[in-house]
Amino acid sequence: MKRNEKERLVAELKDKLEGASALYYTDFTGLNVKKMTDLRRRFRKAGVEYVVIKNTLALRAVNESGLTGERLRGPTGIVVGKDAVAAAKVLTDFAREFEQKPEIKGGMLDGKSIDTAQVKKLASLPSREQMLAELGAGMQSPIASLIGAMNGLMGMFAGALEALRTQREGA
Numbered sequence: 743m744k745r746n747e748k749e750r751l752v753a754e755l756k757d758k759l760e761g762a763s764a765l766y767y768t769d770f771t772g773l774n775v776k777k778m779t780d781l782r783r784r785f786r787k788a789g790v791e792y793v794v795i796k797n798t799l800a801l802r803a804v805n806e807s808g809l810t811g812e813r814l815r816g817p818t819g820i821v822v823g824k825d826a827v828a829a830a831k832v833l834t835d836f837a838r839e840f841e842q843k844p845e846i847k848g849g850m851l852d853g854k855s856i857d858t859a860q861v862k863k864l865a866s867l868p869s870r871e872q873m874l875a876e877l878g879a880g881m882q883s884p885i886a887s888l889i890g891a892m893n894g895l896m897g898m899f900a901g902a903l904e905a906l907r908t909q910r911e912g913a
Contacts, residue, residue, distance in 0.1 A: 748799055755795060755803035755820075764826035765804070766833060766849035766861055770794070770819045773843050781836050781844070788832045790823035804850075819844060826851055830865035 759765060770778065785792045795803075797814040823829035837843060846858045856864075868876070 751795060752799050752803045752806065755793060755800065755822075756806050758791060758793070758822045759803060762822045762824055764821070764823045764829050764849065764851050764864075766821040766829060767814060767847040768819045768821060768833065768844035769816055769847055770844040771817050773840070777840055777843075784832050784836060785821065785823075785829070788823070788828045789825060790821060790829040790832060793820045793822060794818070795820065814847075818847070821849070825870065827864055827867050827869060830861050831869075834862055834865040 773781070782792050793800075794817075797818055800818060800820055801814060821829050821833055833844070833846060837846065846861050848855065848857050849861055850856065851860075851864070867873075
């Protein structure tokens with residue numbers, strides 16, 4: 743590869759990294775073309791990108807984007823995503839299906855280095871939409887209880903007025 747092609751690849755990866763919140767390193771050894779295509783399809787569906795690039799070029803792009811990259815060894819694929827949980831879920835689910843391949847080497851989350859165990863913890867978190875739904879339900883519950891209590895009070899007040907009316911009519 744010529745120098746200007748390498749510089750272009752580094753610049754493209756740098757641009758992708760600047761817009762991402764999560765970056766995971768994987769070892770894709772043992773994956774055939776069919777499995778790799780399936781993995782890339784799943785990542786695209788989740789809005790995540792999977793890049794295979796030479797380690798020296800990847801490290802240069804990571805360092806140029808203001809992050810401190812760890813030394814990469816062996817064949818490395820880089821998962822770049824805006825949604826850290828979605829990217830980790832796709833990666834760990836695929837690895838669980840296909841004998842722990844690709845192997846997760848570690849990564850970076852919001853500029854901080856994370857290890858394999860932390861990537862797997864991220865994958866176990868609920869999705870953003872699910873968390874927002876739970877938050878909305880949690881906020882709605884006290885309001886619904888207050889409305890129910892107010893309706894009960896109004897019903898009791900109406901019942902008391904009705905009793906007073908019947909008492910006065912009878913007198």
